[in-house]
Amino acid sequence: MPSEGTRAVHAGLPPAHPDRPFLDGPVFAGTYHQIGDPTGPYAYGRYANPTWAALESAVAELEGAADAVVFASGMAAVSGTLLALAEPGHIVVLPSDGYPATRTVGAHLAARGVTVRSAPTAGDAQAAELAGADLLWLETPSNPGLDVCDIARLAGLARAEGALVAVDNSLATPLGQQPLALGADISVASGTKALTGHSDILLGYVACADQAVADRIRGWRTLTGGIPGPMEAWLAHRSLATLHLRLDRQAANALALAELLTARPEAADVRHPGRPGDAAHELASRQMRRFGCIVSFTLADTATAERFLDALELVAEATSFGGVHSIAERRGRWPGDDVPPGFVRFSVGCEDTEDLLADVVDALGKACG
Ligand SMILES: Cc1ncc(COP(=O)(O)O)c(C=O)c1O
Numbered sequence: 001m002p003s004e005g006t007r008a009v010h011a012g013l014p015p016a017h018p019d020r021p022f023l024d025g026p027v028f029a030g031t032y033h034q035i036g037d038p039t040g041p042y043a044y045g046r047y048a049n050p051t052w053a054a055l056e057s058a059v060a061e062l063e064g065a066a067d068a069v070v071f072a073s074g075m076a077a078v079s080g081t082l083l084a085l086a087e088p089g090h091i092v093v094l095p096s097d098g099y100p101a102t103r104t105v106g107a108h109l110a111a112r113g114v115t116v117r118s119a120p121t122a123g124d125a126q127a128a129e130l131a132g133a134d135l136l137w138l139e140t141p142s143n144p145g146l147d148v149c150d151i152a153r154l155a156g157l158a159r160a161e162g163a164l165v166a167v168d169n170s171l172a173t174p175l176g177q178q179p180l181a182l183g184a185d186i187s188v189a190s191g192t193k194a195l196t197g198h199s200d201i202l203l204g205y206v207a208c209a210d211q212a213v214a215d216r217i218r219g220w221r222t223l224t225g226g227i228p229g230p231m232e233a234w235l236a237h238r239s240l241a242t243l244h245l246r247l248d249r250q251a252a253n254a255l256a257l258a259e260l261l262t263a264r265p266e267a268a269d270v271r272h273p274g275r276p277g278d279a280a281h282e283l284a285s286r287q288m289r290r291f292g293c294i295v296s297f298t299l300a301d302t303a304t305a306e307r308f309l310d311a312l313e314l315v316a317e318a319t320s321f322g323g324v325h326s327i328a329e330r331r332g333r334w335p336g337d338d339v340p341p342g343f344v345r346f347s348v349g350c351e352d353t354e355d356l357l358a359d360v361v362d363a364l365g366k367a368c369g
Contacts, residue, residue: 005244012058026234051230055237062174063207067214074190076226077204084220088113090134098139100336122147139168144345146271148280155183176290194322196239250293254348266368267297299342305330311363321347
C-alpha cells in the first residue's frame, strides 16, 4: 500500500480517464431526473450527492474505515453520531474537558433519558465510568487542554462492557492518529480545522469501522438534513492533497514555538503533545504520528494575554485551529472551558518558522516588558 502522503494526494479520485479532470467539479443538485421506482442513489439532494460520495471515499480511505459520512459541520457530525446511537436508557461516557458544544449535546441527551457520565481525558479517567456503558466518547488530544488518553486501552475496556467507542479526531486528523486502527469503532471530526486547513469552510465527518453503524448515521443525516454543500465538499476534497505537507510544517512550527515558550519566564504551563517533556508526550508518541498544530500556555492575567494578542503582527486573533494562517486567542473569553484568565490557545500555521517565532518574541516583549 502506498504511504500516507501519497494516499492523501490520490484519495477518492476516479480512475484516469481521457478528457476527464482529476477530480470532477462540484455537482449542484437539489433534485435529479428520476423516472419510476428509484433505482440509483441520486434521487433527491438531501439523500446523496456524487461530490460528497467522492469525499466520503477519500475520508474512509485515510481513516481506514469501512465507510464515512460527511456532514455540514463538525457539530452536525458530533450531534448526528450521539443522537443516532444513544437511546433512552443508554449510558454514554463523555470527556469532562472536551469541546464544550459536545458536552452541551450530552446535556440534551440527559434530558431525554440517557445517563451521561463524564471524567477528564488525562490519566484515562473515563475508565472508571465505564460500568454498563453503551457508548464511550473520547477526545484526544483534548481541546484546549491538550491532554491525551490511551485509545487502545480504553477501547479494550469499553469493548468488554459492550460499548461502542467514538474518538473526536479533529485535532490530529487521520494523518496524525488512526483511532480505528487503535480499536475505536468511530472516528468523528470537525473537517473545518486541519483536515481542510484554509479557514474558509465548515465541514464534519464520521468514519466507521462497521458498515451497519455508518448506515445508521447516514440514515440520521438523511432524516435531519445536516448535509454539506457540494462546494464545501469539493473544496475539502481538493484540500486533502496537501494535508501531509500542511501538517508537517505546522508540527515543526508548533514544536519550535512550544520550545521557545518553555524557555520564556512570561509563559507558564506550556502544553504541546509533540514536545519531549510534555506530560502527554510519551503516550502521544505511542499513538500519534503527528502531534497537531496547537500550543497552549498561560500568561499572567487577562490584561497581559490581551496585550500579547494585540501586539502580534503576523498572528491573527481568531477562534478555531488547524488553518494555514497562525491564529491565537484568549480562551477564557468564551464560556465553557475551565481555563485560567491568561490562558492562550495558539494554532500554528504554515508560515516560515523564524518569522513566526520573531513575532511571538516581539509580542511577549511588548506585553510583558
Ligand atoms: C474538538 C472539536 N470537535 C468538534 C468541533 C465542532 O466543529 P465545527 O465548528 O466544525 O462544528 C470543534 C470546533 O472547534 C472542536 O474543536
